[in-house]
Amino acid sequence: MIYIVTALPCESSPFVEKYHLKRDGCRYFPLYRGDGMSLIVSGVGKMASAIATTYLLAQNLKPGQAEEEEGLAIINIGVCGAFHQRHPIGTPVLIHKVMDHETGKQYFPDILIEHPFKEGSVETHNNVVRREDVLSGRVELQADLVDMEASGFFQAASRFLAPHQIYVIKVVGDYLDVVDFDRQRVAQCISDTLDAVEGFIKQVEGLCRAEGDVLTQDERRQLEAAKESLRLTVTQGHQLMDMARRYKLRTGRPLPDLSEFIQTDVKVKAEGKKVLERIRRLLLYE
């Protein structure tokens, strides 16, 4: 599942069209869903981005799911400004360092895959930064690019996901010289990057694909049934799963049939503990 966070509707519309995303009935944000993708429009600013990112992940991730769900990652995509004209307008840049101008904090995504983008750093500001602010020395820039969301997005996403699951792609939209904000131009900038972003998303999904559990679905079902019928505590349940995995890794064989244990009629937890000990002997010493 890929989650996308954009600040503006004009940044989201190219994705909504390309991936045939449908508007969700969410009361709080424009939220779109499609096959393997959810997109939220946060509004402008790092606080707004953090809130929307948190909402999106907290609503959709169940505990433990971040590690287990296939190809799970989140991407903040949007236009940004650049002081230096190193990159032409419309250039997508994959961010390797996010700096928060106000707090001074820095965040680092893990870039573990080949990608087609230029790389750079982005500095997130609370307010719009104009070229004259930099030229006059009122604002001192430390990063290649300037935006208003990335640090809030990253900080929020980091509460849920690993750094290789969080990406920021900024498309150079101006050189801090915008007079009239042109939504169509922004949408075009994003549209022009879609092919590259699509390839990138596939790479990210591949990287983030969960490693297969050594236990099969049937075996997990059998163990869950054992946990329940033996009235195991949460800790004992973890121990049972751990023993089962170790058995399979050590012997290379499927789990032995545990049905005789599952059918045991346990009335008090102490009985369950005794049966668990018998299972332990079977799984660790066979």
Next chain:
Amino acid sequence: MSKFSHIYIEERAAIYPVAQQVLSRFPGSTRVMIRHYKDVFNRPRQDFRRQKASTKLILAVKPEPFLYPGPEVCEDFGSQNFYYTSPVLNCIYDCDYCYLQGLYTSANIVIFVNIEEFFKAVDRQLESGPLYLCPSYDTDLLALEGIVPYASRWIEFAGTRQGLRIELRSKSANYGAIAHLKPVEQVILAWSLSPSEVARRCERLAPPLKARLKAIMSALQDGWQVRLCFEPLLKVYNWEQVYREFLDEVFSVIPAGRVLDANIGVFRMSKEQFKRISKLRSDTDVFAFPMVCHEGGVVTYEDEKELRDFFYRQLNKYLPKEKIYG
């Protein structure tokens, strides 16, 4: 993505000659300036396994302390004042059983560029007596010699200090990188050896046994003191035969009489590290055997003694007991 595609550089580390030297070896890498290495190295929820496939370099300045007392689980070879130091964190190899997976939250390699300060700390320690120091515990300095020449720097340094004895432990076959140096009395070159099958299955990216034995032979011929480290001994199918044949192979190449000493260590690690790593590693049977946690929080095989005693008896056929530690 290739190894070292990105190099993270602490702002204060950039001016050090070692940093410049490392950077010059990777002209195509993306350079990212950082304030403190922990901002990258200690990020929450990093994925050690995935990072291992695309390791990054971090260049940093180590603050004090530089020397740490040798851990209980490590053999001191009868030396007083046993210390270790970590001029580099993490290793280029990818061994299934490696404790570094549980020690650090990141697989990225940190190179501390202020090596001179490590040397000064050693000098201060030497003022209070002889020192036995291991600078290649949390890494493999010889394997990294092509990236940062710290094995040779430590050898050259040790050669100029009385009372200092250092052990450089490695799995590398990269002896050629230090072959130009004159053997130094204060330095022990130590090689960790495992049976070919274990090396192939559990020591990804590390050289095969034959290559390590060849490197050891070259070092012995050049007059270096060589230590053989038989650790970790792992439970493998038919382990008695595997380890017997392994020792036969080792000593068919290495003249036992020329070896300084050897140590034996059955697979073991702290309880916390074991717990952390066994969760990460569902791709190996290393952590799947019945284990026991001894007093002091060290986890090892339930039948660790059987494995150790068997190996000791076999090794004792080649080396006298005075030369066997552990």
